[in-house]
Amino acid sequence: MLSRNFRLQKVGDFSWLKKYYNFEKIAFSLDELIVLDVTRENRNIDEFSSVLKDIVKNVFLPVSAGGGIRSIDDAKLLLNSGADKVVLNSTLYSNKDLIRDLVKIYGSQFVVGSIDYLTENNINNVFIENGTVKIDKRLEEYIDDVEELSIGEIYLNSIQKDGTGQGYDISLLDDVFKKITTPVILAGGAGNAFHLIDGLRQSSVDAVATANLFNFLGDSLPKSRRQIIENNIPIAKFH
Amino acid sequence: MKIAIVNYGMGNIYSVQSALRFLGVESEFTNNRNELLKSDKIILPGVGSFAEAMKIIKRLELDKVIKEAVLENNISILGICLGMQLLGISSTEDGYTEGLNLYDGFVEKFNFLDKRIKVPHIGFNEVVKPDDTILYKNLSNNLDFYFVHSYRMTTKNKNGVAYCNYGEPFVASFERDNVFGTQFHPEKSQSNGLALLKNFINY
Numbered sequence A: 001m002l003s004r005n006f007r008l009q010k011v012g013d014f015s016w017l018k019k020y021y022n023f024e025k026i027a028f029s030l031d032e033l034i035v036l037d038v039t040r041e042n043r044n045i046d047e048f049s050s051v052l053k054d055i056v057k058n059v060f061l062p063v064s065a066g067g068g069i070r071s072i073d074d075a076k077l078l079l080n081s082g083a084d085k086v087v088l089n090s091t092l093y094s095n096k097d098l099i100r101d102l103v104k105i106y107g108s109q110f111v112v113g114s115i116d117y118l119t120e121n122n123i124n125n126v127f128i129e130n131g132t133v134k135i136d137k138r139l140e141e142y143i144d145d146v147e148e149l150s151i152g153e154i155y156l157n158s159i160q161k162d163g164t165g166q167g168y169d170i171s172l173l174d175d176v177f178k179k180i181t182t183p184v185i186l187a188g189g190a191g192n193a194f195h196l197i198d199g200l201r202q203s204s205v206d207a208v209a210t211a212n213l214f215n216f217l218g219d220s221l222p223k224s225r226r227q228i229i230e231n232n233i234p235i236a237k238f239h
Numbered sequence B: 001m002k003i004a005i006v007n008y009g010m011g012n013i014y015s016v017q018s019a020l021r022f023l024g025v026e027s028e029f030t031n032n033r034n035e036l037l038k039s040d041k042i043i044l045p046g047v048g049s050f051a052e053a054m055k056i057i058k059r060l061e062l063d064k065v066i067k068e069a070v071l072e073n074n075i076s077i078l079g080i081c082l083g084m085q086l087l088g089i090s091s092t093e094d095g096y097t098e099g100l101n102l103y104d105g106f107v108e109k110f111n112f113l114d115k116r117i118k119v120p121h122i123g124f125n126e127v128v129k130p131d132d133t134i135l136y137k138n139l140s141n142n143l144d145f146y147f148v149h150s151y152r153m154t155t156k157n158k159n160g161v162a163y164c165n166y167g168e169p170f171v172a173s174f175e176r177d178n179v180f181g182t183q184f185h186p187e188k189s190q191s192n193g194l195a196l197l198k199n200f201i202n203y
Helices: A014-020 A023-029 A045-056 A072-079 A090-094 A096-106 A139-147 A170-177 A193-201 A220-230 B013-022 B033-038 B050-059 B062-072 B082-086 B190-202
Strands: A033-036 A063-066 A085-088 A111-120 A123-128 A133-138 A153-158 A184-187 B002-006 B026-030 B041-044 B076-080 B105-109 B121-128 B143-149 B151-155 B162-165 B169-176 B179-182
Touching: A023 A220, A023 B190, A033 A045, A045 A063, A045 A072, A045 B013, A063 A111, A072 A085, A072 A096, A085 A090, A085 A096, A090 A096, A090 A111, A090 A123, A090 A133, A096 A111, A111 A139, A123 A139, A133 A139, A139 A153, A139 A170, A193 A220, B002 B013, B002 B033, B013 B026, B013 B190, B026 B033, B033 B062, B041 B062, B041 B082, B050 B062, B050 B082, B062 B076, B076 B082, B082 B151, B082 B179, B121 B169, B143 B190, B151 B169
Parallel strands: A033 A063, A063 A085, A085 A111, A111 A153, A153 A184, B002 B026, B002 B041, B041 B076, B076 B179
Antiparallel strands: A111 A123, A123 A133, B105 B151, B121 B143, B121 B162, B162 B169, B169 B179
16 A cells, blocks of 8 residues: 555656756755655666756755666766765665675765655554565664665655655654664654754754755745754754 | 866766866866876865775876875875875775875774764764864854765874864864865865865965
């Protein structure tokens, strides 16, 4: 069963993206940018890499890129197109050798492992392939497997909360996160600055991510950053 | 002004070039001896393993060219991230490897007893400006720059060294004569980084 939140909004072509996700204007409110190609059919990494180049041309902050990376050449292409890190999801499960190779060649900090999970009947199930295929590992075990690959960061996304704008899945944190030694990026559900602040307050969370459209429009991100600072959460200051 | 960015196959050159272009400076991505020796300034980028990098640099004889450029032609060099580490004496990443020996610093992995301090060190962190500095000229103290690394440099030098604290103080940047290095990525450090790059370019 697909959570309704995974029905992707068709947002049109790149010019729409440029108009509404005007990164140059909001770049100074961000610490990092993640760009994911969630195309379902006919994914074309060459096209994606040129979109990536265009997005990062005038922003000077760390960029992670991912979506369908299946080989070292794919990763190399994105690195040469402006990415600092690559994000891998299904590959974490289905091709661990590739992960090990990427870590060996580029360093662990180059690899971000993305994990989508959904809690059903008190069991935290892990999904791959854009959240459509359930694998036979529970989140806790899966995180152990992933940590063995020595990647740089874990991007943990709650399928349940994703797209709801109702806040992150904080409840999971103590049990699952306490023993993770890899830096964690919390994702899925942020709708306003308070969610971001709540997430950042958790000691086991190193970063919070949002893809919520409303967080990108207008003044939201600069305002959120100001609120985070006002709440005494240590965050970078850019003049 | 022509900046040469050393091409040895490792490093996010696209972002460095974008930053330089934004600052109005053209740059050339090269490993050609003549081009490097003719450049106004050199940037040594780097992402990945120290051992792997030195292997490639030696194979391309770039170690000789870089040393000639810096020591004989007095061309200024800025090493970024792994590039900064490569300018040092040695690193223990993937075994023991000697660096370019243009700066007396040693590179070793962060090693914390407290496992709550996660490695790699990733994210923005504050840098304490050194007293005598070209890189941080006109910049305020305690600015944030972007770090992403598991290995870090330590040095006995006091002058020109900027420290950052992550579990312990480590070298965030160094500058001595015409040799400069930043552990952080200025091309990823928003306006703070652009200002620092501008200082390197303009001095």
